[in-house]
Amino acid sequence: xxxxxxxxxxxxxxxxxxxxxxxxxxxxxxxxxxxxxxxxxxxxxxxxxxxxxxxxxxxxxxxxxxxxxxxxxxxxxxxxxxxxxxxxxxxxxxxxxxxxxxxxxxxxxxxxxxxxxxxxxxxxxxxxxxxxxxxxxxxxxxxxxxxxxxxxxxxxxxxxxxxxxxxxxxxxxxxxxxxxxxxxxxxxxxxxxxxxxxxxxxxxxxxxxxxxxxxxxxxxxxxxxxxxxxxxxxxxxxxxxxxxxxxxxxxxxxxxxxxxxxxxxxxxxxxxxxxxxxxxxxxxxxxxxxxxxxxx
Amino acid sequence: xxxxxxxxxxxxxxxxxxxxxxxxxxxxxxxxxxxxxxxxxxxxxxxxxxxxxxxxxxxxxxxxxxxxxxxxxxxxxxxxxxxxxxxxxxxxxxxxxxxxxxxxxxxxxxxxxxxxxxxxxxxxxxxxxxxxxxxxxxxxxxxxxxxxxxxxxxxxxxxxxxxxxxxxxxxxxxxxxxxxxxxxxxxxxxxxxxxxxxxxxxxxxxxxxxxxxxxxxxxxxxxxxxxxxxxxxxxxxxxxxxxxxxxxxxxxxxxxxxxxxxxxxxxxxxxxxxxxxxxxxxxxxxxxxxxxxxxx
Numbered sequence: 001x002x003x004x005x006x007x008x009x010x011x012x013x014x015x016x017x018x019x020x021x022x023x024x025x026x027x028x029x030x031x032x033x034x035x036x037x038x039x040x041x042x043x044x045x046x047x048x049x050x051x052x053x054x055x056x057x058x059x060x061x062x063x064x065x066x067x068x069x070x071x072x073x074x075x076x077x078x079x080x081x082x083x084x085x086x087x088x089x090x091x092x093x094x095x096x097x098x099x100x101x102x103x104x105x106x107x108x109x110x111x112x113x114x115x116x117x118x119x120x121x122x123x124x125x126x127x128x129x130x131x132x133x134x135x136x137x138x139x140x141x142x143x144x145x146x147x148x149x150x151x152x153x154x155x156x157x158x159x160x161x162x163x164x165x166x167x168x169x170x171x172x173x174x175x176x177x178x179x180x181x182x183x184x185x186x187x188x189x190x191x192x193x194x195x196x197x198x199x200x201x202x203x204x205x206x207x208x209x210x211x212x213x214x215x216x217x218x219x220x221x222x223x224x225x226x227x228x229x230x231x232x233x234x235x236x237x238x239x240x241x242x243x244x245x246x247x248x249x250x251x252x253x254x255x256x257x258x259x260x261x262x263x264x265x266x267x268x269x270x271x272x273x274x275x276x277x278x279x280x281x282x283x284x285x286x287x288x289x290x291x292x293x294x295x296x
Numbered sequence: 297x298x299x300x301x302x303x304x305x306x307x308x309x310x311x312x313x314x315x316x317x318x319x320x321x322x323x324x325x326x327x328x329x330x331x332x333x334x335x336x337x338x339x340x341x342x343x344x345x346x347x348x349x350x351x352x353x354x355x356x357x358x359x360x361x362x363x364x365x366x367x368x369x370x371x372x373x374x375x376x377x378x379x380x381x382x383x384x385x386x387x388x389x390x391x392x393x394x395x396x397x398x399x400x401x402x403x404x405x406x407x408x409x410x411x412x413x414x415x416x417x418x419x420x421x422x423x424x425x426x427x428x429x430x431x432x433x434x435x436x437x438x439x440x441x442x443x444x445x446x447x448x449x450x451x452x453x454x455x456x457x458x459x460x461x462x463x464x465x466x467x468x469x470x471x472x473x474x475x476x477x478x479x480x481x482x483x484x485x486x487x488x489x490x491x492x493x494x495x496x497x498x499x500x501x502x503x504x505x506x507x508x509x510x511x512x513x514x515x516x517x518x519x520x521x522x523x524x525x526x527x528x529x530x531x532x533x534x535x536x537x538x539x540x541x542x543x544x545x546x547x548x549x550x551x552x553x554x555x556x557x558x559x560x561x562x563x564x565x566x567x568x569x570x571x572x573x574x575x576x577x578x579x580x581x582x583x584x585x586x587x588x589x590x591x592x
Contacts, residue, residue: 124512124514141512173506181506184507185496185510185511186511186515192488192551194570194573196488197573198569198572198576199543199547200480201579210469210477212584213418214477214481216438216481218521221520222485222520225514225518226570226576226577228574230567230568230574233567234563237563241561245555245558245559251491254491255488258490258491259487259544262487263541265534270530270533271530272526273490277493277494278526280498281493284508284511287508288511296516
């Protein structure tokens with residue numbers, strides 16, 4: 001990989017953290033983002049090795065391109081700059097949904113002999129922008145790499161090697177399986193956290209101070225992702241609506257069962273459910289700690 | 297407060313952390329818990345200054361007693377040992393619900409001229425037991441101290457002084473107002489986190505490994521409190537059922553509104569809701585950081 005050029009398009013939380021993580025991993029890092037000040041800053045701070053004002057000039061040098069932009073702009077750029085990539089090069093992304101993006105990427109790039117492979121690193125925070133980036137963001141993250149009938153095995157190998165070089169582990173998956181999976185493990189949590197935040201803090205002005213006092217570390221963590229980017233989460237749910245609504249049904253089945261137990265004052269059963277949930281979550285924590293040799 | 301004896305009954309997460317935090321604050325710390333090995337350990341580790349095998353002997357020396365036990369055992373001990381406290385001394389607790397406990401405490405102790413004041417420090421983790429304790433647990437926590445028609449102002453002053461000595465801030469509140477408040481800011485989150493955990497991880501064995509891979513920091517935080525003690529959370533909800541069910545209605549109103557927005561594909565409205573929730577939560581974070589001069 002010594003001579004490979006990796007181009008990072010979009011220098012926000014994920015793009016800048018990726019540039020930081022790729023430092024010293026044997027790639028030449030080129031970066032581009034809309035704001036020229038951020039481009040200059042990224043080179044000065046060794047986030048990337050090189051930039052240029054013209055995105056087409058950068059893209060033309062790429063062996064691997066990672067588009068680190070919001071979902072609609074990933075698709076916009078794939079269509080707009082399709083002709084600028086080198087034939088045989090590989091383009092991937094970091095979008096949280098994969099079916100719409102990968103369909104768009106394959107359709108846009110195939111005519112030019114450019115390979116598209118969808119990626120989704122399970123990494124992020126509730127913050128956004130280059131100033132929120134840090135080199136450990138991807139540490140112990142898992143990255144989903146999607147496989148379709150058109151996916152080139154060689155392109156998957158290159159994308160996988162890049163993700164593995166920064167300490168992530170890669171899981172291959174189909175498009176619909178991916179989107180249904182993350183609707184469960186990620187997307188629905190944002191609707192829950194938002195509903196909780198509104199139920200607790202969207203109250204009479206007179207009560208707000210007291211509600212503020214009553215919120216502690218439990219609320220802080222359960223609601224953390226409510227502080228995420230509103231436009232980003234709108235776009236994710238907009239582009240995964242059927243899977244999100246299917247997951248809503250899964251959640252409501254459990255929720256209504258628990259409320260029923262509480263209404264019926266069947267507290268032995270409630271304790272059994274709490275113990276069951278604890279066992280499930282603790283087993284996931286054990287998995288994470290043993291797989292990544294870390295402390296979650 | 298130099299000559300005051302504080303007795304801590306129950307040396308688990310909250311009791312041991314309280315002993316640690318009270319070190320050097322001018323009180324003589326006495327402690328008791330059922331397990332004699334933990335009693336000996338607590339003295340050896342300077343969690344408390346003194347212990348004894350006989351709980352009645354310890355209680356008889358107390359100016360202030362803090363009962364750090366599960367809710368049913370707080371009430372059991374108040375009734376069982378009522379006659380052992382000194383007349384004029386003050387007894388408080390750390391229970392997460394207040395109406396049942398304070399009613400029990402006042403009824404049990406008033407005949408002996410002992411003052412009961414309910415306390416609820418908004419501090420804890422998902423862990424339990426003395427080994428999970430740490431001296432900073434109460435840092436920047438808010439403590440609710442309950443006021444009833446029978447509450448002695450002098451007793452409230454003593455309890456407040458103790459809580460303030462370890463860096464917490466005290467908010468006075470009525471019993472029902474307290475129980476409704478924490479149903480919103482704390483109790484409902486545990487039902488939500490449990491429902492989420494079950495919706496994500498209670499799946500076919502064949503899917504579990506993939507679900508494990510798909511869960512990242514968002515799930516970790518949203519579901520953290522699912523790893524709490526099942527018996528403790530059963531007891532809290534069992535003793536605050538009407539307020540919890542009222543809060544469920546508040547949550548469901550928001551939840552159903554959001555699902556309706558998603559079903560109707562009104563994504564502009566969804567983004568407005570996300571922005572509204574972010575603003576509410578960020579304003580709470582700002583409040584916490586400015587009030588406690590810390591970084592939440």
